[in-house]
Amino acid sequence: MTTRVSPATAYTTPNNYVQDRTKWSGLIEAYRSFLPVSDQTPVVTLHEGNTPLIPAYSLSERVGRGVKVYVKYDGLNPTGSFKDRGMTMAISKAKEDGAKAVICASTGNTSAAASAYAVRAGLKAFVLIPDGYVALGKLAQALLYGAEVIAIDGNFDDCFNLVRDIAHKYPVTLVNSVNPYRLEGQKTAAFEVVDQLGDAPDWLCIPVGNAGNISAYWMGFCQYHQHQKCEKLPRMMGFQAVGSAPIVEGHPVKSPNTVATAIRIGNPANWKRALAVEDASQGEFNAVTDEEILEAYRILAREEGVFCEPASAASVAGLLKVKDQIPNNATVVCVLTGNGLKDPQSAIDHAQAQVKAGVASELESVAQVMGF
């Protein structure tokens, strides 16, 4: 068992002294002046954002040299992922523009967020998926929120082309990541990190799939910097999975493959933007193996008590991979994009712990198993 930092030396989140409690009604209200909304915009919110920035004492010890690591736990958004940040904006603007329905192609976190915010707004939600896609669990949320899920006789590319054509021809708003309001909402995570720390961190470690979130965070840091809300700008450190690392390899990956399904993307929509972020922030893109991702996933749970999606753990796997590059005493934030409860099967498959069964129902037997 890792030794824990004692309370006397433990650091906390600097600006989290509290007192003005729980005064939060969603990120649009919180950051209104930084967002493309007006008094005419109906605010469709589930009080997303305001997610914890948790000190990661064990990760800090693993890095050493006075480095302070935090995790931004965006899995505590209302539908369980950072997608809610973009969706409150996308759906509010769709509602403002008079839309009656929204559509997306997704089998994961986007479909859950789109469905929840759509019903909240009184809009119909359509979700397109490829036929034969069997992982019903991932669609459980969309179905319960009452989205209309349509499985087409084609692949994901066909789904994306269809939703774009449908949004073009019919009065349905597209809320996939091409929707420009998505990144506007997502950038507020950077605002929160600065508000929580009192400045930007030295490094931001983040999983990269479509590269939308790294672009959004950078937008947020730059905007806050322009408004003198922070003095620093972080180095943006993006991490892809080895089997799905087009940006690292410099070319699209035809059949991307990784346990980190939420970043299994072979041809990122925001590729150019991501390279611009790398350049402007003196950042880096690196690839981490599935084994490294799963090890980080377990470390987060077993040492920090934080349960995230496998894809989220790519940021921590990356941190541990390049830790020798981190300057002494630096502040590092690792972004955890989704809740581990989204994928209980991965927890069971990769826990490396098992139930000790068949123990007799008597004190001595149980005590013996416990090591007494």
Added chain:
Amino acid sequence: MTTRVSPATAYTTPNNYVQDRTKWSGLIEAYRSFLPVSDQTPVVTLHEGNTPLIPAYSLSERVGRGVKVYVKYDGLNPTGSFKDRGMTMAISKAKEDGAKAVICASTGNTSAAASAYAVRAGLKAFVLIPDGYVALGKLAQALLYGAEVIAIDGNFDDCFNLVRDIAHKYPVTLVNSVNPYRLEGQKTAAFEVVDQLGDAPDWLCIPVGNAGNISAYWMGFCQYHQHQKCEKLPRMMGFQAVGSAPIVEGHPVKSPNTVATAIRIGNPANWKRALAVEDASQGEFNAVTDEEILEAYRILAREEGVFCEPASAASVAGLLKVKDQIPNNATVVCVLTGNGLKDPQSAIDHAQAQVKAGVASELESVAQVMGF
């Protein structure tokens, strides 16, 4: 589709104007002066609490007569349920007292919370369950957090007796609901509701299993009232499932049975306390059927965009059952104790929506299915 309240007339959470953003580092720091902690107490926190109080416009319309309904969405705590509130206190105090390990009997939310906070504190966590209990999904969290899960050849009562005996004989702290610090932590949910509304609500609707949470909320409201933090005290409205309603029926239920597993308890530990709360608050206990619970579960998802555990929906099922008793223009808070992601199978089983499969991958076919 239900008509939504237009933005012009929509109410929001009164005290949620924002500004002091995200300044939260857990409920012990936030409510230190109201809790049995000192400067010597190591604070073991995952930044639990500070959960959203979300206006429920559709439920308000269903009740009518100017009644404002909110849901307190405690499923957004770090391990996905309100149990984190009690566990940050129980584990911090265990750590303060020098414990090296904690133990509980649980197959559900308690085991997840105990395991996460224990590893965070550097303590060993033991979880006792009855052998042959097959729902591995519910144990996924405990296993990933690295708890030692021991299945004994006995039933739940045997588990409870054993953990009590073990905690008595060995240096292991019991963190089941008999641990007195659990309710201390849980009462902070009432503080948050008052801080968010500016006063206590007129009614509080809450699911009742062991009756610990209703007792904790009442403690919180009363303590805040004594400190002039609120003018009102709410009527405490507790709801049990028909197949597991010992308090409503006035006698223990031998084999409790309900879809709301988190409140499937035949002989509540806090029974006497619950009756005292009913009396002092002029509250009521009522039973709701599984059908009513599942209907409320769907309404929350399909109309409010909020995904909770079936047991959580008992508070909303109860609200709708006794809605004619609610005074005009009253403010009502329904407590949602757990995240729907804890139980994806229930979502799939009860969504009443299905994937429309086998649609041709062409614009016209999809448009037709969509109703264009």
